[in-house]
Amino acid sequence: MASKSISRRSFLKSTGVIAKGSFIVLTTPALLAACQRAEENLSSNDATFKTLSNIEGKELRAIAARIIPTDETPGAEEAGVIYFIDAVLSDDREDEYARVRLALREIQTTSAVKFNAAYFSDLTAPQQDEVLTEMESTSFFATVRYLTIAGMFSLPEYGGNKDKIGYQLIGFNDAHAWAPPYGFYDADYADKGE
Amino acid sequence: MAQAPFSTREQVDFVVIGSGAAGGIMAKELSSAGFSVVVLEQGPHLKAGDFKHDEWGYDHNENLAWGARQGHPQTFRKSESDVAELSPRAALGYAHNVGGSSVHFSGNFWRLREIDFIEASVKGSIAGTNFVDWPITYADIEPYYTKVDWEVGVSGLQGPWDPPRSRQYPCPPMPIKSPGVLLERAAKQLGLNPYPAPVAILSQPHNGRPGCIHCGFCNGFGCEVNAKSSSMATMMPIALATGNCELRTGCTVHRIDTDEAGNASQVIYWDEDGVEHAQMARAVVLSANGAETPRLLLLSESAQHPDGLANSSGYVGKNLMFNGYSSVAGLFDEEVNGHKSIPATRVVHDFYELSGELGFYGGGGIDSRHLSRGTPMGFALGGSHFGGPKWGSEYKRNLEREFTHSAAFDGHTTSLPLASNNVSLDPDVADKWGRPALRCTYMDHPDDIATMKFFYDKSLELMEAAGAISTTGFYPQNGQDGNVHLLGTCRMGNDPESSVVNKFNRAHDVPNLFMVDGSSMVTSGRGQPTMTIMALAFRAADNIIQAANRGEL
Numbered sequence: 001m002a003s004k005s006i007s008r009r010s011f012l013k014s015t016g017v018i019a020k021g022s023f024i025v026l027t028t029p030a031l032l033a034a035c036q037r038a039e040e041n042l043s044s045n046d047a048t049f050k051t052l053s054n055i056e057g058k059e060l061r062a063i064a065a066r067i068i069p070t071d072e073t074p075g076a077e078e079a080g081v082i083y084f085i086d087a088v089l090s091d092d093r094e095d096e097y098a099r100v101r102l103a104l105r106e107i108q109t110t111s112a113v114k115f116n117a118a119y120f121s122d123l124t125a126p127q128q129d130e131v132l133t134e135m136e137s138t139s140f141f142a143t144v145r146y147l148t149i150a151g152m153f154s155l156p157e158y159g160g161n162k163d164k165i166g167y168q169l170i171g172f173n174d175a176h177a178w179a180p181p182y183g184f185y186d187a188d189y190a191d192k193g194e
Numbered sequence: 195m196a197q198a199p200f201s202t203r204e205q206v207d208f209v210v211i212g213s214g215a216a217g218g219i220m221a222k223e224l225s226s227a228g229f230s231v232v233v234l235e236q237g238p239h240l241k242a243g244d245f246k247h248d249e250w251g252y253d254h255n256e257n258l259a260w261g262a263r264q265g266h267p268q269t270f271r272k273s274e275s276d277v278a279e280l281s282p283r284a285a286l287g288y289a290h291n292v293g294g295s296s297v298h299f300s301g302n303f304w305r306l307r308e309i310d311f312i313e314a315s316v317k318g319s320i321a322g323t324n325f326v327d328w329p330i331t332y333a334d335i336e337p338y339y340t341k342v343d344w345e346v347g348v349s350g351l352q353g354p355w356d357p358p359r360s361r362q363y364p365c366p367p368m369p370i371k372s373p374g375v376l377l378e379r380a381a382k383q384l385g386l387n388p389y390p391a392p393v394a395i396l397s398q399p400h401n402g403r404p405g406c407i408h409c410g411f412c413n414g415f416g417c418e419v420n421a422k423s424s425s426m427a428t429m430m431p432i433a434l435a436t437g438n439c440e441l442r443t444g445c446t447v448h449r450i451d452t453d454e455a456g457n458a459s460q461v462i463y464w465d466e467d468g469v470e471h472a473q474m475a476r477a478v479v480l481s482a483n484g485a486e487t488p489r490l491l492l493l494s495e496s497a498q499h500p501d502g503l504a505n506s507s508g509y510v511g512k513n514l515m516f517n518g519y520s521s522v523a524g525l526f527d528e529e530v531n532g533h534k535s536i537p538a539t540r541v542v543h544d545f546y547e548l549s550g551e552l553g554f555y556g557g558g559g560i561d562s563r564h565l566s567r568g569t570p571m572g573f574a575l576g577g578s579h580f581g582g583p584k585w586g587s588e589y590k591r592n593l594e595r596e597f598t599h600s601a602a603f604d605g606h607t608t609s610l611p612l613a614s615n616n617v618s619l620d621p622d623v624a625d626k627w628g629r630p631a632l633r634c635t636y637m638d639h640p641d642d643i644a645t646m647k648f649f650y651d652k653s654l655e656l657m658e659a660a661g662a663i664s665t666t667g668f669y670p671q672n673g674q675d676g677n678v679h680l681l682g683t684c685r686m687g688n689d690p691e692s693s694v695v696n697k698f699n700r701a702h703d704v705p706n707l708f709m710v711d712g713s714s715m716v717t718s719g720r721g722q723p724t725m726t727i728m729a730l731a732f733r734a735a736d737n738i739i740q741a742a743n744r745g746e747l
Contacts (some may be wrong), residue, residue, distance in 0.1 A: 067585040075590070088250070129586070136584070145585055146575065153571035154250035169590065170597040172533060172570045174247060176418070177407035182535055183372035183598075184528030194375075 049082075051090040051097065055119070059104055060085055062121035064148040066128050074165045076148055084151030084160025100147070103140035110135055197439035198230070202473045208231040208240035209461045209475040209744070210489070211447050214294020215724050216711040216731035217427025217481030219346075222432045223735035224479075225439035229742065232473055232546045233433070234305040234445040234463055237290030242427070245416030249571040250412055258289045258298050265626025271677055274614060280623060284304040285634040286485035291416075292424025292443060294483065295678060296724060300413035300416035300537040301394040301422055302606075303348050304559065304722040305339050307357045308332040309547060313717060320555055321638065324513050328716040329688045332357055333653070336735075340730040347400045347423040350392030351442040355543045365397045368406065368537070372530040373562035373601035374539035379540045380660035387624045391538040391561055394724070403427060408535035433626035445471075448629060450478055450494045450503055450707070458503075460706045464627065477738070477747050481731070484514065484680030484712040485632055489618045491684070491709075493629060504684075504701040504709070509694050511618055513611035513685055514634070515718035516677035518558070518642050520605035520650035520669035520696075523565040524662025525580050530601045532564025533573075538604075542656070546720060548648060553729070556645025558607030560653055560722040566601045573597055574689060603656050605649025606721025608640040611682050638673045646670065679723055684713035699734035706747055711735045 051056045064076035064085070076082075089097045109130050111120045120128060135141040151160030153167070161167065169173055181187035200206050207229035210220045217233065225231045237260075251257045260266050261284045269278035270285040286368035290294045309316065311328040319325060338359045342348065367390030370378070374391075381388040394733050395412065398405040406421040420427040433439040444466030451472070453459040459476040462469055480487050488511035493500040502510050538561035547557045567571040578584060578592040579600065612649040615637065619630035638646075646669040657665050689692025690702035699714055719726060741747055 062262055068590060069587050071587045071590070073590065073594075084407070118723045149574045150250055150254065150571055153574045155246065158250050166574075167570055170570060170574065170593045172597060174407050178410070178534040179408065180369040180371075180535075182408075183531035185372035185375040185526075185530065186370050189370060189378075194378075 011124045027060065049086040052082075052086045055105070056101070056104060057082055057086065058121050059119060059146065060100070063132070063144050064151070066125065066132055067145055067148040068152055073169055075146075078150055078162065079152050079160050079165040080162040081148050081151035084154065084158050085147050087159035099143055103143040106138070106140040107131060107135060107144070135163065146189075196222040197437045200230060200232055200440055202471050204278040205474040205476060206232050207476050208232070208479055209234060209473050210479045210481060211461065212481040212483065212486070212711065213292045213295060213430060213441065214288075214481060214483060214649045214711070215296040215425055215727045217479070218293060218296070218429035218433070219728055219731035220479045220710055221439050221441075222429040223732065225433045225436040225741045228710055229438060231439040232475070233439060233441045234447055234461065234473070235292050235441065235443045237292065237430050237443065238712070239292040239441065239443050240416060240426070242418055242420045243415070245418050247409070247415065247569075249434065249569050252298070256283070258291060258416070259284060259287055260290045262638060264290075264715035266631075267623055268632045268634065269620045270634045270636070272635070272673060272675075274324070274604065274635055276619060278590075278633045278635070280371055281634075283676070283677065285636075286617065286632055286680055287484050289679065291426070291443065292430055293424040296394075296424040297416045297422075297426050297723060298414055302485075302518070302538055302561065302722040303350070303392045303394045303725040304720065305357060305359075305392075305717050306332065306335075306719045306726050307355075307546065310717055310719055312575060315480040317550065317555060320610060322590040322612070324613060324692075325555075326687070326692075326716060329686055329693075333730050334361060335401065335733060336435055338732040339725065341732045342573045342725060342728045344429050345401070345732075346394060347396050347403065348392055348394050348725075349397040353543065354387045354544060359657070361455070363392070365400055365405075365575075366397065367391070367406075368393060368397045368536055369539070371535055371539045371562070373532045373533060373603075375522075376379070376530070376593075376601050376660040377540045377542065377560070377562035377603055377656065380656045382657045386544045388392045388540045388542050391540070391541045393536055396421045396423065396535050396630050401428070406536065410535055410568055414746070416523070419646065424446060429560065438530060438576050446627060447482070448472065448489060448493060448627065450480070450490065450502065452496065452498060452704065456498060456704060458704055461691075469742050477665075477708070477742075479644065479708045479710055479738075481711045484683045485617050485634075487711055487713045489619065489632055492619050499703070503708060504694055504703045505511040507691055507694060507705050509685060509692065511683050512613045512616045513682040514615045514636060515609035515611055515681040515715070516636065516638075517609050517675055517679045517681075517721040517723070518605075518607035518638060518649075518670070518674070519720050519721070520646050520667065521563075521602055522604075522650060522653035522665060522667035523579060523598060523600055523602040524657040524660060525600050525664040526660075527599070528664060529598050530564075531598055532601055533568035533570075533597070536650070537561075537563050543651060545649070548645065552644075552648070554641040555610065556641055556648065558605055558645060558649050560605050560649060560656065562604050563604050565596070565600045570597070571608060580704055584615060601660070601662075603653040605653055606743045607645045607649055608720060609642050609681075609718040611685070611717065612639060617680075617683050626745050633675070636674065638670070643673070679718075679721070681712045681715040681723055684709040685716050686714045687702055687716065698737040708738060710735060
């Protein structure tokens with residue numbers, strides 16, 4: 001049947017129709033100042049990343065770490081998801097990069113409105129979760145979620161999924177060949193001679 | 195006769211446009227019969243060693259299917275009264291490479307049955323649709339289905355509902371997977387008749403190719419060992435070995451010219467560097483798929499053919515059929531590991547024809563699959579699949595369990611042919627060559643949606659009978675916005691006023707032009723059209739060779 005990637009489709013749909021400007025109206029001078037500070041720092045880059053500025057990298061890294069957190073098992077941080085994001089936005093992807101920057105700005109704006117902080121990465125984990133929960137149904141969240149998960153589960157050659165950590169997490173062994181039995185039910189089927 | 199390579203100013207016997215499921219067979223058959231053949235293919239000649247388990251490359255970057263990123267935007271609308279909008283992903287999906295979509299398809303290979311060819315006269319016509327019988331019967335095509343089985347390579351076992359076959363499958367069925375066991379046991383409980391899925395994937399070595407190694411990356415991926423029976427792996431090597439066939443990759447055809455007598459005379463195309471060429475030929479075989487074939491005919495308009503080439507009927511591009519679908523997933527106690535091996539190992543075809551008493555036309559089949567194709571990135575993007583958060587620690591826990599413990603039962607169903615579902619030229623959007631983009635207009639007929647719902651409900655019943663702890667599912671109740679089955683857009687028929695090609699795929703209007711691909715199909719079948727596309731190609735080639743040998747070309 002059709003080989004569909006519904007998640008990607010919703011990613012593109014959601015990010016392709018982003019409204020101009022912020023979805024939160026900025027009203028207070030303190031918030032404006034916080035956002036402006038974040039904005040100024042967005043473009044500085046001391047070559048930690050190929051494309052992202054240092055602060056963009058720091059922010060996206062923090063977001064990715066909440067989407068796939070490090071708990072009893074490794075998460076986006078250990079898989080190097082941020083390096084995937086940096087790498088895939090490097091290669092002639094101005095449009096996608098612009099969407100990511102917009103998403104980042106909106107997440108920072110929400111952080112500012114809720115916690116009066118310039119940076120998402122300055123918040124505590126519970127505060128970060130609160131910001132992301134509030135934005136869960138937006139295209140901005142969809143954009144960063146998509147990239148985080150793609151970085152966790154795509155081939156390591158793209159920069160993420162270091163040591164195939166993502167694959168291990170879900171029990172996927174990237175072997176090139178298998179032989180039956182593959183699972184419990186077909187083993188049982190063979191045992192019973194069905 | 196001259197040997198390949200040929201000069202463009204030399205009149206070759208055939209130009210074949212497209213090297214996919216049908217084009218590969220045409221190239222192989224015509225060149226093996228001693229004719230000179232030039233194959234023009236838009237994409238590159240990727241081979242087994244080029245393919246990887248690369249979800250990001252194929253799904254996000256569209257390295258095989260190509261889209262707006264590669265300069266091939268498409269537009270979509272549900273109704274002719276809407277303005278079509280740019281599709282986020284090609285609505286009419288197909289691969290740009292030697293072998294076409296037969297390279298990255300899932301390999302499900304159902305034959306059509308006797309009923310498919312005569313269904314309109316058996317069931318009666320349906321108001322507002324172009325539902326008619328085919329000009330051929332199952333008996334006409336059966337020898338060619340068998341030719342596909344053996345020459346291309348199909349694994350399977352004759353099932354209780356299968357139409358008669360003149361020869362058994364060359365390869366035994368693929369080993370059953372856990373989703374197949376779950377479907378088989380559930381179906382038997384419900385008194386149904388599950389059986390092994392026929393697939394164009396080798397279960398054992400055949401024709402010099404190896405058997406499948408069960409890596410699990412079939413649907414959306416190219417086979418890394420040539421066990422999948424694509425045109426690239428099976429037909430093109432034979433065609434090229436004849437010395438009569440020249441394959442030109444990176445070549446995009448934009449026009450078929452006709453001479454004063456109204457015959458196709460040359461094919462105009464751009465090579466990889468954008469240089470325009472004109473290849474002269476005695477006859478032209480258009481196998482560009484159900485989207486690009488009508489587009490090229492429409493682009494080939496002229497004073498002689500003001501509505502597009504071979505379009506006196508007005509049917510070029512019309513009657514587009516996608517096939518419908520439904521998918522139901524279940525979570526199980528024990529390990530399923532559906533990500534290993536091929537997509538489908540069992541089918542249930544008890545609902546091939548739904549009873550008229552239900553109040554709508556339709557039918558289809560159900561097969562056992564893994565959820566989200568079984569590939570990690572796609573699976574994780576869709577999670578949590580059975581309720582629960584879409585991110586965070588609980589999401590991680592859910593993925594851990596769901597990936598290895600879920601199975602899907604997918605429905606594959608009929609689509610009715612409607613004039614209002616079609617492929618046309620977009621008046622506003624252009625591709626990288628400046629040609630009008632493909633515009634798709636499509637809305638499933640209410641009977642098609644009712645059929646999808648029937649299969650969704652039935653799959654849910656089966657999933658519950660299979661013992662799923664939790665279920666989820668989907669069918670496109672508001673209509674599909676794209677598909678990879680591109681059928682019916684140059685339908686075959688005996689009447690030149692209501693069809694584009696005759697029963698041997700020859701254009702009614704242009705005697706030396708043949709349209710051979712999914713566009714010829716009169717009705718949609720129940721999904722899995724590639725087997726029929728290939729059989730029609732073998733049949734068309736047989737007839738073309740006979741006609742040419744009689745001096746009729």
